[in-house]
Amino acid sequence: MLSLAPEKVAAAQADAAAQGRQQSVPLIEVKGVRKEFPGVVALDDASFCLRRGTVHALMGENGAGKSTLMKILAGVQPPDKGVFRLNGQDVTLSSPLDALEKGIAMIHQELNLMPYMTVAENIWIRREPLNRLGLIDHGRMNRMTQELLQRLSIDVQADSLIRDLSISARQMVEIAKAVSYDSEVLIMDEPTSALTEHEVAHLFRIIKSLRAQGKGIIYITHKMNELSEIADEVTIFRDGRYIGCMQTERLDRDEIIRMMVGREVTDMFPKEEAKIGDVVLSVQKLTLDGVFHDVSFELHSGEILGVAGLIGSGRSNVAETLFGVTPASSGHITIFGREVKVSSPQVAMDHGMAFLTEDRKDTGCFLNLSILENMQIAVLNDDNMTAGFVRQKAITELCENMSATLRVKAPGLYERVENLSGGNQQKVLIGRWLLTNPRILILDEPTRGIDVGAKAEIHRLISKLAGQGVAVIMISSELPEVLGMSDRVMVMHEGRVTGILDRSEADQVSIMQLAAH
The missing domain is CATH 3.40.50.300 (P-loop containing nucleotide triphosphate hydrolases)
Known part of the structure; x- marks a missing residue:
């Protein structure tokens, strides 16, 4: 039997004690x-x-x-x-x-x-x-x-x-x-x-x-x-x-x-049954060369159309083309029964569209500007001007009410957006587009980086807007969100639409099968 010298035993015990500490x-x-x-x-x-x-x-x-x-x-x-x-x-x-x-x-x-x-x-x-x-x-x-x-x-x-x-x-x-x-x-x-x-x-x-x-x-x-x-x-x-x-x-x-x-959150997906109305947006064979091809679908007033698919499926690219950020190579976009060439975001906004981008830092918020400046930028138009001057008091009041509705955590409207948490930056961006009173609202990852309580609030707001007749396109990487909020789900894979499912037939398995088509 091998035995160690007492000094070696003591050293080993000391090492073990040190490791334990x-x-x-x-x-x-x-x-x-x-x-x-x-x-x-x-x-x-x-x-x-x-x-x-x-x-x-x-x-x-x-x-x-x-x-x-x-x-x-x-x-x-x-x-x-x-x-x-x-x-x-x-x-x-x-x-x-x-x-x-x-x-x-x-x-x-x-x-x-x-x-x-x-x-x-x-x-x-x-x-x-x-x-x-x-x-x-x-x-x-x-x-x-x-x-x-x-x-x-x-x-x-x-x-x-x-x-x-x-x-x-x-x-x-x-x-x-x-x-x-x-x-x-x-x-x-x-x-x-x-x-x-x-x-x-x-x-x-x-x-x-x-x-x-x-x-x-x-x-x-x-x-x-x-x-x-x-x-x-x-x-x-x-x-x-x-x-x-x-x-x-x-x-x-x-x-x-x-x-x-600090409170109960009883319903993460407060989807209300909205009255689905007429077709407000019709997309036929929309194509952006090298990115997506022959995308066709219809969107009704009061409807939430979820868009699912893996990263690289072309979901966000379709949204950007609908809003005129990257005009289509070919295809047709019909808004409220009239074919429109959406050549720029301004054209899209003139036809009642709003678009929440997925990347709030690079393409959404102006980080070095205040909450007020970020929100009001979308409504500095003729409707809020008198004799060529901005009706600043009225616009500020609108922004204050929107900030309160979305529960933006900040000292006030003059706080720089870069000082806010990621989720509060997202709320400011949502508030900007809601101030335009859109009839067609495109949301790309609307709850990314937002906590569970705020998610429920955003979902409730989306459902309320649909109840008021707003047509919503909601792109999300989170399948529970897509399934919980959508009336129909459009699935994309490698730039093509692989299926459109009604709420009653959509589940995670069917969506993933289409997403990995």
């Missing part, structure tokens, strides 16, 4: 954090704890303080007060670079890639490999990037320009960039908002691999179904305060919703 010490511990912005307390005595080798989900309504706390942890914003510990040691995170050097990387909800640079240049920025002359070794950098992408099974080329990639591909590049730092802590803010089900499953495999390596992952999400799939623990914030934490095995969906919103 390391495992018991939280990877990140946050206590008493406060952060104020002009007129808003974003965080108030907030606390949080992340253990090594776990995925910790963070949930709460938009404006609850989740992203603010994560930006503080990532060194983007300084706290007003609070204690931060990393591996049991007090730390100060003075900048994003400082946080990265301390082992904390963050994937932001609004992507921060540089569009005119390549995938490789984005991933290794400030860390580029150099040759003997001190110049960037692009060949080696591309090889390093391709190896990283292959290791993560991400189907993107290292030398591709970011601007040429889809939103979902850009999201995967952001993930690869964060993984490339080999950080101990990885913060993911709504990472699946632009991903297909297949891509989400792929991301989850990456996350589980990182967890097995002992990494700590903070995962911000609004999607309840993701919690049991990926999270070990769930912490809930409300109005900038820590509300509670629970283990995933003790997960109670209704309890989480109550903790998030």
